Amino acid sequence: MGPVILLLVFVVLVLLAFVEALFHRRNLSSIPIRIHVNGTRGKSSVTRLIAGGLRAGGLVTCAKTTGTLARMILPDASEYPVFRPVGPNVIEQVRIVATAASYGAQAIVVECMALQPHLQWLSESRFLQSTHGIITNVRPDHLEVMGPKEEDVAWALAGTTPVGAILFTAEQKYLPIFEKAVLDRKTRLLAVTPKDVAAVTDEEMEGFPYVEHKENVALALRVCGELGIDRQTALTGMRKAPPDPGAMTVSHIRFFGRQIYFVNAFAANDPESTEQLWNMALNRYAGAEKRIAIFNCRTDRPVRSQQLGQACVRWQPADYYLLIGSGTYFFLKSAISEGMPLRKVLVLEHDSDSDIFEIIVERAGRSALVVGMGNAKGQGLSLARFFQNRGILREALKKEVA
Known part of the structure; x- marks a missing residue:
């Protein structure tokens, strides 16, 4: 049977x-x-x-x-x-x-x-x-x-x-x-x-x-x-049309006299596209006192982390490089091997969104451009939402300009 x-x-x-x-x-x-x-x-x-x-x-x-x-x-x-x-x-x-x-x-x-x-x-x-x-x-x-x-x-x-x-x-x-x-x-x-x-x-x-x-x-x-x-x-x-959750957005935050411009570019994760967005942000906010690059890493994307780690050393420099997410080791090892100064790097693999925000504020000076890159999934999404919810509404900015 x-x-x-x-x-x-x-x-x-x-x-x-x-x-x-x-x-x-x-x-x-x-x-x-x-x-x-x-x-x-x-x-x-x-x-x-x-x-x-x-x-x-x-x-x-x-x-x-x-x-x-x-x-x-x-x-x-x-x-x-x-x-x-x-x-x-x-x-x-x-x-x-x-x-x-x-x-x-x-x-x-x-x-x-x-x-x-x-x-x-x-x-x-x-x-x-x-x-x-x-x-x-x-x-x-x-x-x-x-x-x-x-x-x-x-x-x-x-x-x-x-x-x-x-x-x-x-x-x-x-x-x-x-x-x-x-x-x-x-x-x-x-x-x-x-x-x-x-x-x-x-x-x-x-x-x-x-x-x-x-x-x-x-x-x-x-x-x-x-x-x-x-x-x-x-x-x-x-x-x-409603934008994709990973669409590139800008959040303008005023925090106790500081001006922080957060650019959500997490969805770009190949070196060429990411560099283009980094340069676009630098040109748009050229007057920012500090430049902070955030790379959201993923353990299941080690090759991507290695590529970005090697490439970012040759881009226009940031004042600080913040590594979040998981598997940051792959990015860090590649970046250091290409000559990135270790004093500029902060590994925040286990830090919460609020802790990362406080670390950025401590290093922002009077104004800072903060660009999130690498991967949208995982902490990239939550961090982008954290900044967006604290940013000045688009309508309010338009009224100020008017």
């Missing part, structure tokens, strides 16, 4: 899988516009920007991000956390598509959640079968999975190139790799050029309630434009 029961169980499981596949195909076919967003940096932001633009254009749109916090975004722009009983798994995309179909979605925008190259391919070819693929950019991140070289990352990301569709990208350096991918999959390539990015004006960017990147906006505008939504309508929707 034992073998017979096992055979029956196997047959039942196969039938259930077959039925699930049929339902998934039906759900996919019910959503005419399917957008799959991949890349190293900016995936969550671009996903939200495109969804906002499509909503403003009158399309019933659902979206799902997997950045700082996984979120399902409904057609009315409300959102809720993605339930993960056993942790992240690419098969959850089936459930996301089913949810979008139940809302009668005309469009779905999904951030790629896979890191392993074969899972990236699986997400596209089996779960989403997108009509519009996006690769934001290529940076040297997750090299332990997609590397060892930056070029290997480009090849891995190219795995989500859709078949017989359109691929958008703002990447320039590795554009030849994507040209080969679209040729193989009979897909059209639309590249966002530096000229397209420059066409996004400072006035257009001022409407965002957080710090957004022109490259992300230009890419989202190109996608919305391809779907027949005019620039102004798309921009209006993008500005109204």
Whole structure:
């Protein structure tokens, strides 16, 4: 009887899988516009920007991000956390598509959640079968999975190139790799050029309630434009779209005569992007008396910590480097080996948010620029919230300026 029961169980499981596949195909076919967003940096932001633009254009749109916090975004722009009983798994995309179909979605925008190259391919070819693929950019991140070289990352990301569709990208350096991918999959390539990015004006960017990147906006505008939504309508929707929890924000704090400007750049965690945000913050707050860099480390991302530790020594210097989170040893060892003065480093791996705040205040002088980098998850999120809740409201600052 034992073998017979096992055979029956196997047959039942196969039938259930077959039925699930049929339902998934039906759900996919019910959503005419399917957008799959991949890349190293900016995936969550671009996903939200495109969804906002499509909503403003009158399309019933659902979206799902997997950045700082996984979120399902409904057609009315409300959102809720993605339930993960056993942790992240690419098969959850089936459930996301089913949810979008139940809302009668005309469009779905999904951030790629896979890191392993074969899972990236699986997400596209089996779960989403997108009509519009996006690769934001290529940076040297997750090299332990997609590397060892930056070029290997480009090849891995190219795995989500859709078949017989359109691929958008703002990447320039590795554009030849994507040209080969679209040729193989009979897909059209639309590249966002530096000229397209420059066409996004400072006035257009001022409407965002957080710090957004022109490259992300230009890419989202190109996608919305391809779907027949005019620039102004798309921009209006993008500005109204709720930002990702890890979006770059600035909190201005006045504390007993001190001025502290806290820049939440935790979501950027490859050396190139992180340096760009560091320089952007330095230029914006050039008058700050002290510069304090905070790096939130993760034990499960040792390579990232080593990369940032080696790279930050060559950036414009900070007065202090605060290491928080877990696994700070990897960052510290790499930074010291590259010549970082130990007197500038404070290891605060087990300190609370309030203790870290007090340490910053002690070293802030009359004014300080504090930039959080490395990882948003873990203490990065809680520390950013700590500063945000103590910052001057945006409306109050506007009144003061007026």
